[in-house]
Amino acid sequence: xxxxxxxxxxxxxxxxxxxxxxxxxxxxxxxxxxxxxxxxxxxxxxxxxxxxxxxxxxxxxxxxxxxxxxxxxxxxxxxxxxxxxxxxx
Amino acid sequence: xxxxxxxxxxxxxxxxxxxxxxxxxxxxxxxxxxxxxxxxxxxxxxxxxxxxxxxxxxxxxxxxxxxxxxxxxxxxxxxxxxxxxxxxxxxxxxxxxxxxxxxxxxxxxxxxxxxxxxxxxxxxxxxxxxxxxxxxxxxxxxxxxxxxxxxxxxxxxxxxxxxxxxxxxxxxxxxxxxxxxxxxxxxxxxxxxxxxxxxxxxxxxxxxxxxxxxxxxxxxxxxxxxxxxxxxxxxxxxxxxxxxxxxxxxxxxxxxxxxxxxxxxxxxxxxxxxxxxxxxxxxxxxxxxxxxxxxxxxxxxxxxxxxxxxxxxxxxxxxxxxxxxxxxxxxxxxxxxxxxxxxxxxxxxxxxxxxxxxxxxxxxxxxxxxxxxxxxxxxxxxxxxxxxxxxxxxx
Numbered sequence: 377x378x379x380x381x382x383x384x385x386x387x388x389x390x391x392x393x394x395x396x397x398x399x400x401x402x403x404x405x406x407x408x409x410x411x412x413x414x415x416x417x418x419x420x421x422x423x424x425x426x427x428x429x430x431x432x433x434x435x436x437x438x439x440x441x442x443x444x445x446x447x448x449x450x451x452x453x454x455x456x457x458x459x460x461x462x463x464x465x
Numbered sequence: 466x467x468x469x470x471x472x473x474x475x476x477x478x479x480x481x482x483x484x485x486x487x488x489x490x491x492x493x494x495x496x497x498x499x500x501x502x503x504x505x506x507x508x509x510x511x512x513x514x515x516x517x518x519x520x521x522x523x524x525x526x527x528x529x530x531x532x533x534x535x536x537x538x539x540x541x542x543x544x545x546x547x548x549x550x551x552x553x554x555x556x557x558x559x560x561x562x563x564x565x566x567x568x569x570x571x572x573x574x575x576x577x578x579x580x581x582x583x584x585x586x587x588x589x590x591x592x593x594x595x596x597x598x599x600x601x602x603x604x605x606x607x608x609x610x611x612x613x614x615x616x617x618x619x620x621x622x623x624x625x626x627x628x629x630x631x632x633x634x635x636x637x638x639x640x641x642x643x644x645x646x647x648x649x650x651x652x653x654x655x656x657x658x659x660x661x662x663x664x665x666x667x668x669x670x671x672x673x674x675x676x677x678x679x680x681x682x683x684x685x686x687x688x689x690x691x692x693x694x695x696x697x698x699x700x701x702x703x704x705x706x707x708x709x710x711x712x713x714x715x716x717x718x719x720x721x722x723x724x725x726x727x728x729x730x731x732x733x734x735x736x737x738x739x740x741x742x743x744x745x746x747x748x749x750x751x752x753x754x755x756x757x758x759x760x761x762x763x764x765x766x767x768x769x770x771x772x773x774x775x776x777x778x779x780x781x782x783x784x785x786x787x788x789x790x791x792x793x794x795x796x797x798x799x800x801x802x803x804x805x806x807x808x809x810x811x812x813x814x815x816x817x818x819x820x821x822x823x824x825x826x827x828x829x830x831x832x833x834x835x836x837x838x839x840x841x842x843x844x845x846x847x848x849x850x851x852x853x854x855x856x857x858x859x860x
Contacts, residue, residue: 388511391783391792391835394756409783409790409835447475447507447755449521 378436380461381454382443383426386410388450395451399442402429403451411451466491468769469553469561471543472569473497475505476736476758478525480567481535483766494536494561496543496553498570501590502527507755509593510620513600514627522590543570546711548729564731565769568708568719569762571737572701572753577612579673583680585696587617596694600628603693608633610683610692612671614641617698619786622663625696626787633690634658635666645797645830647805650816653832654789657814661787701753703738716740718751723775725765733769735761744775745845746796746827754782754793779846781838792838795845796820796828806851808858809834817841817858821851 382402391409395402403411406423413427431439443451443462453462468484470477473495481495503525511517530537538557545554552562574588583599586592600607609625611618614636625632640651659665669685674695676682682691705715714720714728718740725733725741734741736758743750757780767774781794799805802820809815815833819826819841825848829841840857843849 387516390507390785391790392507392755393781393783393838394759397756397760397778397780405835405838407835409785409792409838445756445759447505448511449505449508449524 377430377432379428379430379456380436380439381426381428381458382413382439383452383454384411384413385450385452386425388448389446390448390450392447394445394447395442398445399439401435402439403442466770467562467564468493468567469563469565470495470567470569471553472567472571472736472738473499473503473537473539474569474571474736474758475503475524475755476569476571476762477567478503479759479762480569480735480766480769482533483763484769485533485535487766487770487772492536493534494538495530496538496541496555496561498540498542499589499591500539502529502537502539504590505755506588509587509590510624513593513597513624544707546707546713548711548713548732551731566732567765567769568705568713568727568732568734568738569736569758570703570705571758572703574617574697574701575699577671577674577697577699581674581676581680582678583676583692583694584674585621585694587620587696587698588701596624596696599694600630607631607693608691609694609696610635610690611696611698612636612683613696613698613700614638614643614667615698615700616782616784617696619698619784619791621696621698622658622786625694626661626663630694631662631664633664633666633692635669635671635685635690637668637670639667642830644799645793647799647807647818649807649811650818650830650832653811653814653816654786654791656811657789658786663787701737705738716749720749723777724768724773725761725776726768733765735765741776743796745777745779745848746822747825748796748801750796752780754780756780756782779842781842789833790831790835791833792829792831792835794829794831794838794842796822797830798828802827804851808837819851819854824850826851826854 389410504522508522609630610633611621672684719734721741737753740751783792804821806819808817817837820828826844844854
């Protein structure tokens with residue numbers, strides 16, 4: 377299964393919640409209205425804005441869609457080699 | 466198949482992208498009033514504040530359109546529709562035929578009659594560039610003013626605050642979002658803004674600007690104000706005379722069913738311009754937010770290619786005025802609600818206003834109470850009553 381790193385920049389996040397709507401297993405808003413990153417609906421080692429995730433291709437596509445739907449491009453996705461998959465450079 | 470999309474914003478461009486995914490062979494034409502490739506309006510304030518460089522506001526590069534084999538027509542608007550012969554007359558003088566037509570033209574800002582250097586609007590990237598230029602030109606000697614009391618007024622208040630520009634806020638009503646919020650919620654917001662040093666002048670009507678070429682101030686029905694920059698945030702209005710002429714049913718927006726089909730066969734709508742039937746809250750809604758526009762675009766593309774898909778989404782919009790979070794979820798029209806309920810209080814510094822209709826929670830506004838967002842959103846989606854929701858909320 378592909379491994380990806382999902383990072384939310386809380387300074388850019390405005391709580392638009394598009395990511396939560398598309399990928400609720402990966403993104404949930406906190407009390408500050410910023411998106412924490414979840415691992416399949418759970419939070420091993422507590423709240424965090426960045427996480428390594430082991431996902432299926434289908435899950436990866438959906439997380440990518442969640443990132444693409446963010447109006448402030450606050451979500452960054454990297455592959456195992458550290459290459460930024462989104463936003464495209 | 467020949468798809469014609471009028472409107473190059475997030476709704477129109479997302480629909481074009483989805484259509485291409487579903488139909489590699491189709492002809493897709495995207496007509497855009499603006500010259501820029503797709504950018505995020507939501508990022509404009511981040512750009513002005515210097516949080517991101519200008520190039521980061523763009524969501525698509527110019528070459529993307531060609532790569533996707535989308536015929537992109539920037540700087541062009543639609544002027545005429547012939548639904549019988551199925552073509553649209555464009556401002557470039559050409560007529561474009563369609564098999565399926567999507568109207569995703571968004572809305573234009575309401576403007577004041579006067580203009581001078583210093584009068585600012587906040588809708589487009591060009592507006593953002595202009596605002597930044599005004600701020601740079603007047604460094605250190607400014608007074609900022611805002612006319613309006615809605616989303617754009619909030620943006621201006623935050624921007625002036627960011628640049629340490631003293632701010633005067635003038636508006637027609639008693640408070641913010643008069644058609645949405647009960648007075649106690651409005652007071653919570655105005656008290657907060659006032660405590661942050663913004664000078665508030667409710668119940669005043671703009672009259673005229675002062676200054677010949679450059680703005681020096683403006684007058685209202687009550688008094689005269691000095692200002693170097695005047696931000697106008699008095700709402701938006703769609704322009705659809707060309708659709709009305711063609712017999713497309715319009716009201717506040719273009720009327721559509723839950724499949725985003727208009728009253729005319731093979732013509733669809735999505736985004737801010739649509740007044741669609743929302744099956745969750747059970748009435749026609751016009752919603753002007755990013756999540757709604759992008760999600761509708763994905764659904765409308767399916768319907769355009771013939772995969773019948775209803776639009777089902779509890780959409781929301783979050784804003785922030787000088788640190789106070791305000792979130793609007795689903796149907797927040799006060800006049801359409803049977804009952805209004807509150808959680809929290811003015812004294813606690815946070816209130817959630819819940820809208821109920823026919824025994825069903827249909828909308829909510831959270832002011833300084835982010836924690837209520839998830840339960841309220843779920844209650845709307847599950848068509849719960851206020852009594853059921855109350856059990857979920859933390860008072």
